[in-house]
Amino acid sequence: MKGFKIVVLAKQVPDTRNVGKDAMKEDGTVNRAVLPAIFNPEDLNALELALRIKDQNPGTEITILTMGPPRAAEIIREAMYRGADKGILITDKRFAGSDTLATSYAISQAVKKINDYDVVIAGRQAIDGDTAQVGPQVAEKLAIPQITYAEELVSINDQKIVIKRRLENGIEVVSCPMPVLITVHSSAPECRPRNAKHLMKFKYAKTALELEEASPIEASLVSERKYLNIQIWTVDDIQADVEWLGLSGSPTKVKNIENVILQAKESKVLTASDGDMNTLVKELIENHTIG
Amino acid sequence: MRNVFVYCELDDNSVADVSLELLTKGKSLAQRLNCKLEAILIGHNFNGIEKQVFKYGVDVIHIADDKRLSPYTTLPHASIVCKLLEENEPQVVLFGASSVGRDLAPRVASARKCGLTADCTSLEIGDHFVKKDNKEYKDLLYQIRPAFGGNIIATIINPDMHPQMATVREGVMKMEVFDENYKGVINRLDVSKYTNDFDFVIEIIERHIEKSKVNLKGASIIVAGGYGVGSKENFKLLYKLAEVLGGEVGGSRAAVDAGYLEHERQIGQTGVTVRPKLYIACGISGAVQHRVGMDKAAMVISINNDPHAPISNIADYNIVGDLAVVIPKLIKYYKENSK
Known part of the structure; x- marks a missing residue:
């Protein structure tokens, strides 16, 4: 068994689930600096699906691909600690301002450069946008089929992969020949934790940018052990047309951003006292809201 | 064209x-x-x-x-x-x-x-x-x-x-x-x-589509809980209130993400949009994504420990207090007064 070649698409996102009071600057823009950067949750479900394919099929190789600023290498290492084999970071200032269309173009160019793959797996959506667009858009640009909202790997063999999908009002089991792109739903199994062996192996994995600030010992370690090398690909490496990247490659523009100002409406403040509760319930029954 | x-x-x-x-x-x-x-x-x-x-x-x-x-x-x-x-x-x-x-x-x-x-x-x-x-x-x-x-x-x-x-x-x-x-x-x-x-090329092998048992869209009374409810166990109180009032239970995304209730009960931008006669928001702070899914409710009652939670601005009644105290009282007085 030769195993499968899997590319997992992952994104480092600001943790919008725990937005504090200082998350917005006074001018109404997002203060990214104070938000912790995390591994997008559903991308971890995607990684787990890839790891399960690898468990069943020795020889499977998982490449983790992410696009973002240099610090996004953090999630590549995190994926390696959990069982991914290698990582590629696409980073370039010319990507800045990309919407989902431009992002999917850049990612698809990188996957084309990887060239040898059977399955591309991504989280259904990222919590900083919730659009769920990049997966299907990458599939379209690679001209391969897509299976969205995967919940479970049913089976995989040389001919086809069978996946159970979670729909809003039911499930569906589909079979598809490879190559295929799969997006994974949050109801899929959670990602396994870090593995001590992998952690030891990939502890010093670094990008070329990080190596510039690394100690000589770390640098020599990375140059000796090729697998510690997290590749960085730029616009030129993925042979992307800059016209289709960044702001120029993004059809959607933000016309306006408004801070949410709540218009206070006249409201009654009540305590939990028996008197207040009794009066409230009576009022609601009288005006036929309840009862 | x-x-x-x-x-x-x-x-x-x-x-x-x-x-x-x-x-x-x-x-x-x-x-x-x-x-x-x-x-x-x-x-x-x-x-x-x-x-x-x-x-x-x-x-x-x-x-x-x-x-x-x-x-x-x-x-x-x-x-x-x-x-x-x-x-x-x-x-x-x-x-x-x-x-x-x-x-x-x-x-x-x-x-x-x-x-x-x-x-x-x-x-x-x-x-x-x-x-x-x-x-x-x-x-x-x-x-x-x-x-x-x-x-x-x-x-x-x-x-x-x-x-x-x-x-x-x-x-x-x-x-x-x-x-x-x-x-x-x-x-x-x-x-x-x-x-x-x-x-x-894609073949559908199996398909089970179920009509959702939860009907939030059609409910005239909704008791909704947020992360502030604290646990799945505590949600039982909300179900009890909903049952007594003849309503349905919903929740914010935070509550769904925390595993307190099923996804089909999520109200808000990435869930269901509702227009009930009465919306009782329990331990819901009221982020915009939640509010866009419920701000067309005819009446909003918020039960929250924090009198300054954003939801208080759109609520008709703000009950400041503990759910564990407030909800049993609402049930009690409803039973007494509705007879």
Whole structure:
């Protein structure tokens, strides 16, 4: 068994689930600096699906691909600690301002450069946008089929992969020949934790940018052990047309951003006292809201 | 040409609610833009379906009918929609933000190289001026949605690369018949000219679709809980109150993410939009994404320890206190007074 070649698409996102009071600057823009950067949750479900394919099929190789600023290498290492084999970071200032269309173009160019793959797996959506667009858009640009909202790997063999999908009002089991792109739903199994062996192996994995600030010992370690090398690909490496990247490659523009100002409406403040509760319930029954 | 298109989802032999809501919105956009409203229907065996659709003010229905097109799979539907967009060059295309729409719309947007905004909570028509190029754009589609943790409301536009595409969740737009006797024309498509063999590589082996047991959209009383409820166990109190009042239980995304209740009970931008007579918000702080899903409730009661939670601004009654104290009292006095 030769195993499968899997590319997992992952994104480092600001943790919008725990937005504090200082998350917005006074001018109404997002203060990214104070938000912790995390591994997008559903991308971890995607990684787990890839790891399960690898468990069943020795020889499977998982490449983790992410696009973002240099610090996004953090999630590549995190994926390696959990069982991914290698990582590629696409980073370039010319990507800045990309919407989902431009992002999917850049990612698809990188996957084309990887060239040898059977399955591309991504989280259904990222919590900083919730659009769920990049997966299907990458599939379209690679001209391969897509299976969205995967919940479970049913089976995989040389001919086809069978996946159970979670729909809003039911499930569906589909079979598809490879190559295929799969997006994974949050109801899929959670990602396994870090593995001590992998952690030891990939502890010093670094990008070329990080190596510039690394100690000589770390640098020599990375140059000796090729697998510690997290590749960085730029616009030129993925042979992307800059016209289709960044702001120029993004059809959607933000016309306006408004801070949410709540218009206070006249409201009654009540305590939990028996008197207040009794009066409230009576009022609601009288005006036929309840009862 | 340059009309408004709506991709209509089929539910057995009827058009899904979300699509009828979008036809209603599409009609008002088309009137504002002084253009026609066209619907795309792809599936199999839908005799007489035009009767359901025309009355929403639809001028043209494009029908692709083939056994292989039902149930929905991505590729053939995407191929048909793409070719229709290429032939007709609409200015606006709307999809439901459903399992189908969110699978299909991005594939189409990528192929047509146009913009797509997900989960819009409002759609309007307006102009746009680019100072730098001294260029004025007339009558663009403003795609409005909360963004980034709900702290901001963003208006998105696609000035240059048309069509302008958006997805909208079920329940966000109102459903309203335009004219019972409205008649348009039907354009039956030759499916073989719109699809190719590769489009049918995905095979559906098994399919279980269940009508949701939870009916939040139709509930006149909703007891909703947030992260502040604290645990799945504590949610039992909310179920009890809902049962006594004859209501339904819902929750915020934070509560769903924390595993306190099922996803189908989520209210808000990425869940269900509700318009109940009474909305009781328990331990819900009231982020924008939640509020856009419930702010059309006729009356809002908030129960919260924090008197300054954002929800207090839109609540008619703010009960400051513990759920564990307040809810049993509400139940008690309801039982006493309703007799």
